[in-house]
Amino acid sequence: MSLARCLLVQTEIKEFIKRCMLAVGTNASHASSLADVLVEGDLRGHYSHGLNRMDLYVKEIQAGICEKEGKPVVEKESAATALVNGSNLLGPVVGNFCMSLALKKAQDVGIGWVVANGSNHYGIAGYYSMQALKKNMIGMCYTNTSPLVVPTRGKEYTLGTNPISVAAPAKDGDSFVLDMATSAVALGKVELHARNGRSIPEGWGCDANGLPSPDPKAVLSGGGLVPVGGSEATGGYKGYGLALMVEVFCGILAGSHYSKYIHTWRMTNCRANLGQCFVALNPEFFADGFNDRMSDLLYLHRNLEPAGPNMPVMVPGDPERRHNQSCRELNGIPYSLSVVKHMNEVASTLGVTPLLPTHRLLQ
């Protein structure tokens, strides 16, 4: 695998993704919504949920398992809740619609809890929870996903990496942004170790017999990811419980597909019909001084004495903030050249102008 990297400017990546999505017939504003969330994923350093995944969305549109245009539909509604049919549109279209609805309700009654069925992969969950920050509200977002995670004591995967994201505003634009899979690690990390011929730490994955395995290939062929917490002795059943909790908020409330009924990862033989959950919570309906306390909570943790040198204590969102900052200093987002080459190959099959990545090669 080539380690060469190149630097791309945000706008050119967005335009590229839009070109590719338009070429397969996607509605322009939908293509734009997808480009925004994928580039935000890369900016935050979550490369597994950015440009790297564009081919997935292209294939889903091409296979006809995801709609090119249409609108999400509110099926049930109260002052504080809604059930939305995502009309099998691209995940970001459904996500933006639902989060915006949740924020409106939270403006009026303090909370909006919106659940969608008929949705698709939507990029990083944090993109939606963070939309609440602009309104000085707490945002939450959950989604079910294709099964990859093996329950504690089991040997077969039945749950997705089912992420939890919670964003909360502090003072002066600072914030808390939790955006985590309920598995110990993402699939991409295991794939990277397999490609590099390296073993993985105990607590990342298991083999086809459900036993902890240091071999990434065993995890990827018949085994699966392990819930956060690792083995039963170290609390893996808590990660398993959280993955199920996300499924309750998503597939079970939404009446979408759930758990092992969701299609296999990267298969395009049927609709995903994912369930997703979007929540906005308005601190104005609770105790005064929320932002001050939030800033203090972040401050006191960031300023703890670290256990080791050059390992500062951080709060959720800090690693992403640093990556974002380094992109700003570089005037672009660094990408692995192999990812860019692969996406250019996809573009070429679509007859689309490629990215021109070689104008700024990085070490």
Added chain:
Amino acid sequence: MSLARCLLVQTEIKEFIKRCMLAVGTNASHASSLADVLVEGDLRGHYSHGLNRMDLYVKEIQAGICEKEGKPVVEKESAATALVNGSNLLGPVVGNFCMSLALKKAQDVGIGWVVANGSNHYGIAGYYSMQALKKNMIGMCYTNTSPLVVPTRGKEYTLGTNPISVAAPAKDGDSFVLDMATSAVALGKVELHARNGRSIPEGWGCDANGLPSPDPKAVLSGGGLVPVGGSEATGGYKGYGLALMVEVFCGILAGSHYSKYIHTWRMTNCRANLGQCFVALNPEFFADGFNDRMSDLLYLHRNLEPAGPNMPVMVPGDPERRHNQSCRELNGIPYSLSVVKHMNEVASTLGVTPLLPTHRLLQ
């Protein structure tokens, strides 16, 4: 430590706890609320949150840091939310008040999100989330607690074991009940290993330098518990992030004490002023068929082929259900004789009739 056990009948333990709490001047209905949640903790096998903790509540009332009578007060309210001042009453009094309010709101608008300040320790979080099951709703409950958990990369504890509980109803009285600390294990487990001179698995706790330690005594003297996920490499920062999330829902929203400002565990020199969060979510406001899907989700996991013999795959709430069932078969709750003796000593200082534990000794 004596391993001898005795069997006590639910009603006699409840009456005993009530007698002790009344002896220190607690309002009768408040004493009764406390007895109910402590016995429920024991019935579910969470002995660290049951009779074993009665002395804590007695001492807090005696020290005058917890009120003997009064009512929680709603300070702010919307159709879907409320901020409650717990009036420094016993945690279960605040918890029952808030959960009942959340359920009423969820009946009307689909969700009730209630946050309390001025509260105290309330026993098992699951006691409150499970109140939603009787109304066929989803219940959630969170609380901050005295600091015991060391953030990832830190060496000083700043966060409580900040539990998350989510209960969801399935068909025919079956349910999903997640009730977990966001630390890898509870303090009680580490204490038990220290008492028995046994080492603890990596990923349970750290020493005063913030380094993982197999020595329970190092964890208990200057070290601390580790967030679920263990070390940074195995995802401990996720458990740390979840503990902070609970703090956002509790202390930060409620304007109570939070994080390291909460008094040291078992110290009675100042009020706890805990922040707590109680949520009810009504599935009727979302897709039809919730209970059927919930039952199917539980069924498909309970019936997975296990990785090892005699280690069936379970769902959250199953271990507690089994413990409860075994108590029913025994016609009582088994207790360690040393716990009963200790509580009888407390009772004797209060001039209260003791428990009579020796009428049914267990092997």
